[in-house]
Amino acid sequence: MSAKSKPSGIRQGKARHLVTEIILHCSATMTTGWFDDLSFAEKIAEITRWHTDPKPKGRGWRAIGYHWIIDRDGTLARGRQMTEIGAHVVGHNAGSIGICLIGGGGSSKRDRFLENFTREQDTAARRLIQQIKAATPITKISGHNEYAARACPGFFVPEWLQGVM
Numbered sequence: 001m002s003a004k005s006k007p008s009g010i011r012q013g014k015a016r017h018l019v020t021e022i023i024l025h026c027s028a029t030m031t032t033g034w035f036d037d038l039s040f041a042e043k044i045a046e047i048t049r050w051h052t053d054p055k056p057k058g059r060g061w062r063a064i065g066y067h068w069i070i071d072r073d074g075t076l077a078r079g080r081q082m083t084e085i086g087a088h089v090v091g092h093n094a095g096s097i098g099i100c101l102i103g104g105g106g107s108s109k110r111d112r113f114l115e116n117f118t119r120e121q122d123t124a125a126r127r128l129i130q131q132i133k134a135a136t137p138i139t140k141i142s143g144h145n146e147y148a149a150r151a152c153p154g155f156f157v158p159e160w161l162q163g164v165m
């Protein structure tokens with residue numbers, strides 16, 4: 001066994017889907033405005049309401065859709081357990097981890113990371129990605145905007161991973 005042996009992997013749901021992908025999102029809240037006056041716990045509670053309130057007001061899910069949330073100062077919070085299937089990209093939830101960065105309101109999909117997010121979020125997101133990669137064999141790291149016609153997370157993840165931001 002080498003020291004770099006493959007991680008055994010994170011499995012999700014009853015079908016035990018192997019987690020192989022990380023997908024990045026943003027909360028699409030403006031960096032100046034009412035969300036700024038909330039504590040991180042209050043921001044998470046608000047996002048949870050968007051996801052769990054019955055339709056049409058909310059999405060009608062049983063919990064927040066993301067596995068991790070990263071605040072403006074880089075603070076990390078857990079949403080769903082990584083062993084649960086998330087709810088963040090239609091058709092790509094099984095076997096993926098959803099990370100939500102607070103901010104990104106009014107962004108477009110090819111903005112530079114630092115136009116919408118902070119250095120602390122950059123550091124925290126990269127560190128979290130490394131931690132997940134150490135736990136499960138990640139083969140793809142992507143952004144919501146690669147799967148849907150939307151700006152989220154407000155930058156192009158493959159470029160950001162190359163450090164172009």
Ligand SMILES: [Zn+2]
Nearest residue numbers: 025026144152
């Ligand atoms: Zn998204």
